[in-house]
Amino acid sequence: MKLPVILDRAGLDELAATRPSSTIRALLGEAWARQRSVVVPALVCAEVCRTAARTRAVEAVLSRHDANSGERPAIEVVDTTFDLARSVGAILSRSRAGSEDIVDAHVVAVAARHGGGLVVTSDPDDITRLADAVPAARIIVRPAG
Amino acid sequence: MAKRKITVTVDEDVLETIRAQGDDNLSAAVNDALAEHARRIGRLAALRNMLDHWDAEFSPIPTVAATQARRSFDELDGIAEPDRGVA
Numbered sequence: 001m002k003l004p005v006i007l008d009r010a011g012l013d014e015l016a017a018t019r020p021s022s023t024i025r026a027l028l029g030e031a032w033a034r035q036r037s038v039v040v041p042a043l044v045c046a047e048v049c050r051t052a053a054r055t056r057a058v059e060a061v062l063s064r065h066d067a068n069s070g071e072r073p074a075i076e077v078v079d080t081t082f083d084l085a086r087s088v089g090a091i092l093s094r095s096r097a098g099s100e101d102i103v104d105a106h107v108v109a110v111a112a113r114h115g116g117g118l119v120v121t122s123d124p125d126d127i128t129r130l131a132d133a134v135p136a137a138r139i140i141v142r143p144a145g
Numbered sequence: 146m147a148k149r150k151i152t153v154t155v156d157e158d159v160l161e162t163i164r165a166q167g168d169d170n171l172s173a174a175v176n177d178a179l180a181e182h183a184r185r186i187g188r189l190a191a192l193r194n195m196l197d198h199w200d201a202e203f204s205p206i207p208t209v210a211a212t213q214a215r216r217s218f219d220e221l222d223g224i225a226e227p228d229r230g231v232a
Contacts, residue, residue: 022210023210027217029211031192035189064194065187065191065194071187071190073188074192074195138223
């Protein structure tokens, strides 16, 4: 099973930065070498798209591809479907967490549907706590920079 | 959409499993699988271009960052113990 990279706010922030960190570049380079998907829950975009400048930067990084050579955008945005929302609710419930953790719970739910994943985050403790609600999924956390 | 006939070779047990489930529309199944494959390699190609752009624009990735990234994926894949020193 090829577990993906999942971007939390810090991961997407770093990706959209003028000068991405060596850490995120190295992680995505390894993801490419191992043929892994890089995904971001749509709700994470809401955390990053707070100003016009940040929104433009996120739009640029998420849409960047050369369609003429068969490329697709490198980062897959995962919309919140009803199925995903149910998983998020279950994770929050099992973790006895509140709605303040809803974005992190989306990250964990997206990882869980793949069987796990490498989460790039600035909230490793929160992600790890929520990941305990899906013990069958192999979820590890790494900082973005 | 225009269709093209091709010849493909598949694992016999996979074919038997599909037929045992009563699904005889193999063309649709193969088309779906190829479409998904095209999406995946298209994303990886765009990721490679993004990485190449960064490599050309910025300083090389330090060896320690590359090593930690490799180790992170080894841990993810269950071929290395968790690195307590990272994150």
